[in-house]
Amino acid sequence: MTLDGMVGSAPMSTAPMPITPPATASPRGRHPIVTFLLSPLLPSTWKAVLSIVVGFVVLVTAFAVVTSLFSAGGGLLILVVGFGLVALGLEAARLTARVERWRMSLIDNRPLIARPYKTLDPQPNAPMDRRIRNWAEAEFFDSSRWLDVAYVLIAFPLIVLEFTFSVVLWSMAVGFAISPLAYLATRGMLDVHWYTGAYTPFQVFTVLFVIGLVLLPIAASVTRGMAIGHRYIVEGMLCISPADALRRDNDRLRGSRAATVELEATELRRIERDLHDGAQQRLVSLAIDLALAEGKIDSSPAEAKTLVAGAREQARQALGEIRDVVRGTAPAILLDRGLIAALGSVAGRSAVPTYIDSSLDANERLPHAVERAAYYVVTEALTNVAKHAGATRIDITLRREPHRLGIWVRDDGKGGASVVAGGGVAGLRDRVEALDGKLVLDSPEGGPTMLHVELPITPA
Numbered sequence: 001m002t003l004d005g006m007v008g009s010a011p012m013s014t015a016p017m018p019i020t021p022p023a024t025a026s027p028r029g030r031h032p033i034v035t036f037l038l039s040p041l042l043p044s045t046w047k048a049v050l051s052i053v054v055g056f057v058v059l060v061t062a063f064a065v066v067t068s069l070f071s072a073g074g075g076l077l078i079l080v081v082g083f084g085l086v087a088l089g090l091e092a093a094r095l096t097a098r099v100e101r102w103r104m105s106l107i108d109n110r111p112l113i114a115r116p117y118k119t120l121d122p123q124p125n126a127p128m129d130r131r132i133r134n135w136a137e138a139e140f141f142d143s144s145r146w147l148d149v150a151y152v153l154i155a156f157p158l159i160v161l162e163f164t165f166s167v168v169l170w171s172m173a174v175g176f177a178i179s180p181l182a183y184l185a186t187r188g189m190l191d192v193h194w195y196t197g198a199y200t201p202f203q204v205f206t207v208l209f210v211i212g213l214v215l216l217p218i219a220a221s222v223t224r225g226m227a228i229g230h231r232y233i234v235e236g237m238l239c240i241s242p243a244d245a246l247r248r249d250n251d252r253l254r255g256s257r258a259a260t261v262e263l264e265a266t267e268l269r270r271i272e273r274d275l276h277d278g279a280q281q282r283l284v285s286l287a288i289d290l291a292l293a294e295g296k297i298d299s300s301p302a303e304a305k306t307l308v309a310g311a312r313e314q315a316r317q318a319l320g321e322i323r324d325v326v327r328g329t330a331p332a333i334l335l336d337r338g339l340i341a342a343l344g345s346v347a348g349r350s351a352v353p354t355y356i357d358s359s360l361d362a363n364e365r366l367p368h369a370v371e372r373a374a375y376y377v378v379t380e381a382l383t384n385v386a387k388h389a390g391a392t393r394i395d396i397t398l399r400r401e402p403h404r405l406g407i408w409v410r411d412d413g414k415g416g417a418s419v420v421a422g423g424g425v426a427g428l429r430d431r432v433e434a435l436d437g438k439l440v441l442d443s444p445e446g447g448p449t450m451l452h453v454e455l456p457i458t459p460a
Contacts, residue, residue, distance in 0.1 A: 039220035044107075048227035049166065051106040055155075055230070056163040058103070062096040063156040065089075066149060087139050093148035097238045100151070104231045107224075112239045118142040130442075130450075151237045158233070162226045169219035177212030180205040286314040338363060339371045343396065346379055350394065351386045352411070358398040366405065370455050373435055374398075374407055377428050377453050381409040384425070389413025389449060400457075407453040415447035428453075 039045050066089045073085030094117070101112045118138040139145070235241070240248075293307035334342035340362050347354035365371070378396060385391050391413030399406040419425045419441055428451075429439045436456055443449035 036217050036221060038217075039224065040216045042220070045220040045224055047106045048224045049170075051103050051227050051230075052159070052162050052166050052223065054103055054106075055100070055159045058096065058099050059152065059156050059159045062092060062152050065092050066096075066152050070149075083136075083140075090139060090145045090149060093152050094145055096152055097148040100155070100234050101238060104234050107227045107231050112235065113242065115144040115147065115238065115240055117144045147237055151234075154237075155230070155233065158230065162230065165226065166219070166223050169215065169222055173212050173215035173219045175212070176208045176215060179208045179212070283314075283318055286311050286318065289314060334371060334375055338365050339374055339398075340364070342371075342375050343378055343398075346375075346382060347396065350382050352382070352391050352394050354382065354394040354396060356396045356398070358396075360398055360400050364400070366457060369435060370405060370457055373431055373437070373455055374405060374453075376431055377407060377439075377451075378409060380428055381451050384417070385409075385411045385413060385449075388417070389415075389447075391447075403457055405455045405457055407451075407455070409451040409453075410448055412448050414445075415443045415449050416445050417441060417443035417449055425451075 069085050069089035069092060073082045073089060076082030076085065101114060104112060289307045289311035293304040296304040333345055340358055340360055343356060347356055382394060385394055389411050391411035393412050395410045397408040417425065419429060425441055432439045432453055438454045440452040
């Protein structure tokens with residue numbers, strides 16, 4: 001069968017296909033002069049006007065609130081309440097920055113990515129002084145919050161100038177443009193010859209009307225230019241560039257991938273070690289017992305029967321060890337009944353008195369990877385506390401949020417734990433980061449030790 005018969009009856013042509021240059025794409029948008037003349041009628045112009053009006057109200061209010069709180073807080077720093085007022089000023093500036101990023105979407109719908117803020121780790125079981133210290137570090141040592149304050153101080157005079165220029169230009173443009181109508185509406189009521197010289201009212205108002213028409217696109221273009229310029233300031237002070245955000249995500253994913261590869265290698269080494277030390281030895285003993293039994297079947301049936309019974313016991317133990325290796329860190333209770341039941345079983349067997357406080361329902365199930373990671377983190381943490389901390393109490397707290405699971409493991413031991421390459425805590429961190437989670441260890445000398453883990457929960 002020919003190729004033509006396979007693909008159809010049309011003959012195939014071997015003549016070279018003519019190469020035609022691609023059609024030149026027509027330029028998008030209008031000519032700049034046409035755009036300038038039509039600028040008073042464009043929706044983007046009125047969005048810019050709305051943005052400047054909203055920004056004037058927001059930034060004048062924010063400047064008054066932030067400066068008042070900082071002034072009052074600075075005068076009362078000798079008292080504890082002064083720090084609270086300064087913190088309120090920082091949060092007011094942060095709220096202003098959020099509103100400003102939204103306001104810039106009126107000018108350009110390209111997304112703006114906020115600078116990362118330090119978040120407050122709740123640490124439910126931490127002592128009060130530790131909570132206050134964590135709050136102070138998140139509030140007063142966050143460069144993003146102070147950039148918000150600097151933006152409010154810088155943007156206030158800018159928005160005043162933008163608003164003033166806009167009001168003056170639009171007032172002049174609209175006033176001159178409608179001045180002939182105003183004259184026609186009032187000349188019958190005002191019989192006053194206010195003009196002198198050779199110029200008639202018609203000539204004067206015609207000139208004013210032309211000036212108004214010229215000022216309208218100028219006012220529109222200047223307003224849009226000021227709004228766009230303000231967006232650049234917001235991007236520079238309150239946002240990170242998409243390239244930086246992509247670089248951060250790339251670094252995070254690269255680290256997560258490396259942690260996943262290392263975790264997989266560790267699991268393979270564990271399985272290999274467990275199979276070599278356990279099931280493989282059992283199978284070797286089983287083979288030896290069966291070989292001995294085979295040689296004694298004819299000469300000593302009773303002894304052969306005993307060897308076969310021992311081989312059967314060896315096979316049963318080997319199957320149990322292989323089952324344990326396959327399950328790894330996921331015991332049957334975790335697979336069958338979920339995380340809370342599994343952790344309750346672990347806490348009951350712990351050498352240190354352990355208490356669990358959980359917001360999860362008793363039968364609530366999470367994604368299997370999250371349950372395995374949470375179980376692994378808690379069991380390894382309990383093992384490390386029992387071996388090294390010298391603690392008398394362990395508190396485990398679990399808090400379920402819509403898209404994440406928070407885990408806190410606190411002990412009253414001697415502290416001094418740290419994340420060391422190749423250590424147990426580093427292994428926990430690798431397992432958590434493989435799921436795009438976060439692990440924070442706080443263990444000062446003398447204790448207590450707090451291990452905080454956040455695991456993302458991908459919605460089904």
